[in-house]
Amino acid sequence: MATTAKADHQTGLNDEASKLPSAQLTKGDYEELLRQLYLARYFDVRLIKEKKRGRLRGTLYSSHNQEAILVGSLFGLQSEDWISPIHRDMPAFFLKDIRKDWNNDDRMGMTIQEVCAQVWGKATSPGRARDNWSHIGCQSKHIIHSTSMLAGTIPAAAGVVLADRLNGKNTIAMTFNGEGSTAQGVFHEAVNFAAVHKLPVVTIIENNQWAYGTPTNLEYPLEDFARRADGYGILGLIADGQDVVDVYDKVMQAVNHARSGKGPSIVECKTFRAYGHGDHDDDRAARYRPADEVEKGRERDPIAVMKKRMVEMGYMTADDAKNYAAEGKGASEVTDIDFPQQVVDYLSKGVEFAIKSPLPEAEEAAQWVFKEVE
Amino acid sequence: MSAPTIQSTKVNYLTALKDAIAEEFARDKDIVAMGEDIGLLGGAFGVTDGLQEKFGKDRVYDMPISEAAIVGVACGLCLNGKKAIVEMQFIDFISCGFDQIVNMTATYHYRTAGEVNIPMVIRGPAGAYGGGALYHSQMNEAWFAHSPGLKIVCPSNPYDAKGLMKAAIRDPNPVIFYEIKDLYRRRDIEMELPEEDYIVPLGKAKVVKEGEDITIVTYGQNVYHVLAAAENLEKEGYRAEVIDLRTIVPLDEETIIESLKKTNRLLVVNEAPKTCGVAGEVLARMTENAFQYLDAPPARITRMDTPVPWVKPLELYVLPSVEKITEAGLRICKF
Ligand SMILES: Cc1ncc(C[n+]2csc(CCOP(=O)(O)OP(=O)(O)O)c2C)c(N)n1
Ligand SMILES: [Mg+2]
Numbered sequence: 262m263a264t265t266a267k268a269d270h271q272t273g274l275n276d277e278a279s280k281l282p283s284a285q286l287t288k289g290d291y292e293e294l295l296r297q298l299y300l301a302r303y304f305d306v307r308l309i310k311e312k313k314r315g316r317l318r319g320t321l322y323s324s325h326n327q328e329a330i331l332v333g334s335l336f337g338l339q340s341e342d343w344i345s346p347i348h349r350d351m352p353a354f355f356l357k358d359i360r361k362d363w364n365n366d367d368r369m370g371m372t373i374q375e376v377c378a379q380v381w382g383k384a385t386s387p388g389r390a391r392d393n394w395s396h397i398g399c400q401s402k403h404i405i406h407s408t409s410m411l412a413g414t415i416p417a418a419a420g421v422v423l424a425d426r427l428n429g430k431n432t433i434a435m436t437f438n439g440e441g442s443t444a445q446g447v448f449h450e451a452v453n454f455a456a457v458h459k460l461p462v463v464t465i466i467e468n469n470q471w472a473y474g475t476p477t478n479l480e481y482p483l484e485d486f487a488r489r490a491d492g493y494g495i496l497g498l499i500a501d502g503q504d505v506v507d508v509y510d511k512v513m514q515a516v517n518h519a520r521s522g523k524g525p526s527i528v529e530c531k532t533f534r535a536y537g538h539g540d541h542d543d544d545r546a547a548r549y550r551p552a553d554e555v556e557k558g559r560e561r562d563p564i565a566v567m568k569k570r571m572v573e574m575g576y577m578t579a580d581d582a583k584n585y586a587a588e589g590k591g592a593s594e595v596t597d598i599d600f601p602q603q604v605v606d607y608l609s610k611g612v613e614f615a616i617k618s619p620l621p622e623a624e625e626a627a628q629w630v631f632k633e634v635e
Numbered sequence: 636m637s638a639p640t641i642q643s644t645k646v647n648y649l650t651a652l653k654d655a656i657a658e659e660f661a662r663d664k665d666i667v668a669m670g671e672d673i674g675l676l677g678g679a680f681g682v683t684d685g686l687q688e689k690f691g692k693d694r695v696y697d698m699p700i701s702e703a704a705i706v707g708v709a710c711g712l713c714l715n716g717k718k719a720i721v722e723m724q725f726i727d728f729i730s731c732g733f734d735q736i737v738n739m740t741a742t743y744h745y746r747t748a749g750e751v752n753i754p755m756v757i758r759g760p761a762g763a764y765g766g767g768a769l770y771h772s773q774m775n776e777a778w779f780a781h782s783p784g785l786k787i788v789c790p791s792n793p794y795d796a797k798g799l800m801k802a803a804i805r806d807p808n809p810v811i812f813y814e815i816k817d818l819y820r821r822r823d824i825e826m827e828l829p830e831e832d833y834i835v836p837l838g839k840a841k842v843v844k845e846g847e848d849i850t851i852v853t854y855g856q857n858v859y860h861v862l863a864a865a866e867n868l869e870k871e872g873y874r875a876e877v878i879d880l881r882t883i884v885p886l887d888e889e890t891i892i893e894s895l896k897k898t899n900r901l902l903v904v905n906e907a908p909k910t911c912g913v914a915g916e917v918l919a920r921m922t923e924n925a926f927q928y929l930d931a932p933p934a935r936i937t938r939m940d941t942p943v944p945w946v947k948p949l950e951l952y953v954l955p956s957v958e959k960i961t962e963a964g965l966r967i968c969k970f
Contacts, residue, residue, distance in 0.1 A: 318766055319945070382946045393768040393945040409770030410731055411700055444699030445731065473724075474676025475697045549675040626949035630941050 282337065282513035283506045288576045293360060294332060294505050295567050296601060301328035301352035302564065302587055303600045303608055308351075308380060309592040311612075312540055318382060319393040322348040325592065326503075326535035327467055329563035331356055333500075333508025334435060334465050334528075337516055340369040343421050343434040345405035345414040348395045349467065350437045351376065354404060355611075363607060369402045373611030383618035390621055403432075411442035415451035419460050426460070433519050435463045435512075440529075441472020441480050443489070452525060456493045459524030463515045466527060467502065469534040473542070474549045487529035495525045502532030503561040506570060533558040535591070564588035645825035648818040651793035652682050652758075655800035656720060658832070660690050666804065667712055669696040669705050670722030679724050680760055680819055702732030706757065710740045713753040720804060723759030726813060727773040740809050741784035755809045756800075760816035761789075762856050763906060763938075763954055768945035774855065774907040774938075779811050780884050780916065786837055787883040789813035791858040793826045795881055798835030806837060815856045824859075840887035842894065846874035849900040849968050852891055852917055854880040857904045857955055864960035873968040883913050891917065892925045900967050901933035904955050909937040931970035936963050 286294075305325045312321050324331065327349065335344070335356045346353035357370030366372045371387065379386035379397050388397045388406070398406030405421065407414045418434035425432045442448065443466065455462040466486055470477055483489070490497025496518050500511035508530055515526035535555060537546035565588035571577040587599040597605045646654070660666050668683060674697040677684035687695035698705050702723060709719035723729045729736070736757065743751045763772035779785045786808055790796040796814070803810040818824060843858065844865055853861045858879050865875040876894050880887065895901060901921055903914040914935035921933060939953040 318947075319768075390946050391769070391942075391944045391949070393766075396768070396770075409725075410728065441700045444701045444704070446701060446703050447731075472671075472700055473679070474672040475699075476675075479697050480699045545676065548677075621946055621949060623948040623952040626944050626952040627939055627941060 281510045282517070283510045286506075286509070290336075291567075291571055291574070291576050294336060294509070295564070295571065296604065297332040297336070297356060297359070298328050298505060298564050298567060299585065299587065299600050299604045300607065301331060301356065303604045304352050304355075306587075306592045306595055307608055307612065309540070317380060320539040320541055322351075322395070322539045323534075323536045324349050324352055326558065326562060327469060327532050328352065329505035329508050329566070330465065330467050330500075330502050330530040330532060331437075333505040334437075334512045334530075336360060336505075336509055337513045338433065338435060341403060341430065341432050343403040343405060343418065343432060345398075345407060345418050345434070345436045346395060347407055347411070347414075347437055347439065347442070348409075349439065349469075351380070351395055353437065354395075354397065357402070357404060371397075371399060371402060371404065373607055374614040377608075377611035377615035378618050381615035381618070382620070383615055384621040385614070385618040389625065405434075410445075412438060412445035412448040412451070415448055415462070415464065416454070418462050419451050419455040419458075422461050423458065431461070431520060433461045433463055433516055435465060435516075437465045437467060439472060440466050440468040440470075440477060440486055441475065443486065444480055452493050452495070452527070455525040456495045459522060461519035461522075462525040463512065463519055464525065464527045465512065466529045467532060468529050469532050471534050471538070471550070473538040474546075485529060487527055490527045493525075493527075495527065496523070498526065498528045500528055500530045502530035503563050504566050504570075505563055506567070535559070559589045562588040644827075646793050646828050647820055647822070647825045648790075648793045648796050648815070649680065649682060649820055651797035651826075651828060652800055652814060653684060655797040656683065656804070657686060657689065659801060659804045660686065660694065663718065665716060666718045666720060667694050667696070667709075668720045668722070669698050669709055671698055671700055671705075671724045673697060673722050678722060680816060682758075682814070683722065702728050703735050706732040706735040706755075707739060709755050710735065710743070710753055713755050714743075714751060718754040718804065720756045720758065723757060725767075725771050725773075726759035726761035726775065727770045729757065729759065729775065729811075733778075736785070736809070736811075737779070737782040741779075741782050743784070744808065745784055752807045753809050754804075754807050756803045756812055757809065758800075758812035758814060760819070761813040762815045762817055763943045763950060764856060765817050766945065766947060766950060767943070769942045772943035772950075774813065774905070776811070776813060776883055777907055777912045780913060781911070784809065785884065786810040787813070788837060788881065789815070789855045789883060790835075790881060791815070791818070791855055791879050792824050794828055795835050795841070795879075797828060798833050799837070799881060801832070802834040802837050805834065810837070813855065817856055835881065837882045838885040838887055839882065840878050840880045840890040842876060842890065843879045844875065844877040846876040847897055848873040848875060849902060849964055850876045850878060850891065850894040850898045851902045851904060851960070851964065852878045852880060853904040854883065854913075855906060857906055860955060860957050860960055861904055863957040864964055867957070867961040868964050868968065871965060871968075873964070875964060880913075886917070886920070888920055888924060891921060892928070895921065895925045895928040899928055899930040900970075901929060902960070902963055902967055903933070903935045904960055905935070905937050906955060907938055908940045909935065910940050912937055931967050934963050934967060936960050
């Protein structure tokens with residue numbers, strides 16, 4: 262049955278949390294958040310263009326317009342925390358732990374070179390490009406490797422933080438999921454287990470209103486998915502997925518909740534999908550999607566929303582906000598001059614590395630079915 | 636054979652499947668379809684394109700992303716008088732519905748001593764060679780061949796696709812239907828199909844090329860690799876007989892044995908891994924039942940016992956190829 266719950270529903274959150282985590286953010290932090298939004302956007306735009314030129318294989322699941330969710334969620338994590346991104350979250354691999362130093366290759370996130378090598382299918386990818394696109398990870402950098410099977414990594418997210426707990430460490434596992442993926446039985450099974458043991462698992466729901474060609478009303482009958490948290494007896498929060506600061510605020514409440522031993526949470530970030538499900542679906546999407554949905558959505562581009570905030574806070578002049586006008590535009594409508602040079606240079610470094618890197622050798626295909634027993 | 640009974644245009648593999656489903660929907664109002672994105676979108680590959688428009692939302696369901704619920708609900712529909720056609724968006728995702736298939740659905744007839752039967756078709760795009768990587772390339776038919784109570788079908792051309800789909804839908808048992816996605820829109824295999832209703836019966840293999848020197852048994856996309864290899868063998872003076880199994884369960888042993896009586900040599904090719912696969916099963920049965928006709932050790936060409944890696948040279952390295960089949964065929968012929 263449909264419910265009329267308001268978008269400000271916050272299950273289990275008490276009043277003292279009303280002091281928002283973002284109150285601690287400095288002007289520099291705001292600038293960094295905006296730069297990361299540009300970086301995630303530029304990554305997507307660049308890949309869309311490279312794919313159109315025929316330089317990439319596999320399906321591209323664009324994160325265009327959903328960047329605030331990734332940036333805002335990852336910004337407050339600590340280096341040792343774990344994440345498990347899925348198909349639409351490619352930027353998460355390099356955004357993890359990037360905050361302090363983009364160019365520190367030893368940080369607890371993937372380098373842009375590694376991520377690009379993966380997308381280009383090269384031997385220098387962390388998984389030597391055995392599986393495609395987002396199906397990578399890095400044990401030492403605490404990034405869980407997903408399969409295609411949606412929601413399949415959430416049990417493992419509970420497992421890694423259980424192991425850390427057993428070893429006396431207080432880490433968080435942050436999982437990313439589309440709203441459609443939550444219909445999988447394993448989603449329920451994992452969240453329930455995490456709830457029983459009060460494990461620090463923060464489940465981010467990227468609610469972009471569509472699961473491929475299926476609208477949310479055929480996926481679950483709630484207006485606010487976060488209300489599911491009630492049934493698990495855990496914290497449920499709703500964030501404006503277009504607003505990186507609101508995402509940060511809600512996710513940090515969930516993270517603090519988890520880190521203080523109170524257990525798991527679901528943070529529903531409301532957003533919309535900028536293109537087809539994948540690039541193969543861009544043309545077909547018009548058949549099932551209302552024509553004005555994308556246009557209307559783009560009015561609240563996360564880059565624009567953040568600029569507006571920064572102008573209001575006096576962190577940026579209205580004139581400065583006109584610079585790097587990538588917001589509200591599709592990939593074909595922007596060029597490199599719409600992005601800060603630092604962002605373009607950073608990504609170019611990754612792309613060049615990927616192009617120069619060798620393909621894996623065919624014979625490798627027979628390797629690593631089993632680990633050799635010494 | 637007369638002109639009016641043949642459609643003027645050729646039909647591809649996908650259209651053949653689509654037409655089979657739509658025609659069965661029109662014939663039998665108890666048929667219901669369920670799957671992810673099969674209604675509004677018409678399916679990830681378009682096999683159910685237009686089906687919901689034509690037959691309505693009560694018969695064509697866009698399901699939440701839960702393969703277990705898709706299969707399990709379909710099982711309930713069948714338990715109560717309906718017939719269900721369910722789509723796995725990729726056959727790889729069938730693993731997420733595994734319990735509902737092998738324990739709930741497959742065993743129903745058996746554990747009710749024949750009271751209940753489940754007329755369900757589980758269909759989905761399958762197969763490698765397209766760069767789909769580990770989870771969009773699988774041929775996992777052996778998992779289900781090992782679960783008694785499930786029929787398994789895999790057509791290699793539009794005629795068989797349509798006729799087998801209709802037979803599967805009309806069959807009173809659960810059938811898993813492997814649609815080879817690389818064949819969906821392949822132009823060079825398009826065919827003119829009969830206008831009148833026809834089925835291709837389950838459990839009947841087909842000799843797709845006659846020969847006397849070696850029998851090569853296969854199915855699915857490998858049929859085309861085997862036919863190319865047979866041409867290579869012909870250049871070396873050996874005529875291969877090629878058998879397309881079409882149905883894996885039940886297995887048509889008779890057609891293979893008849894062929895072996897003539898050729899006395901056997902090679903089996905399947906796209907799935909080697910260990911406990913269908914090729915191994917065919918070899919075992921022929922060793923048991925047709926040993927007296929064999930003049931050379933039979934052999935198989937399969938995928939290596941690895942997942943399907945993404946990058947092209949690696950993908951091809953682990954899969955059966957024309958070269959590997961030719962080489963094995965020559966070895967057996969020269970034995
Ligand atoms: C178990 C499983 N079933 C089906 C699919 C095919 N599939 C891939 S993405 C997708 C839609 C996912 O929707 P959602 O979770 O909302 O994420 P979004 O793509 O909208 O970000 C589907 C059905 C899959 N990957 N895994
Ligand atoms: Mg979605």
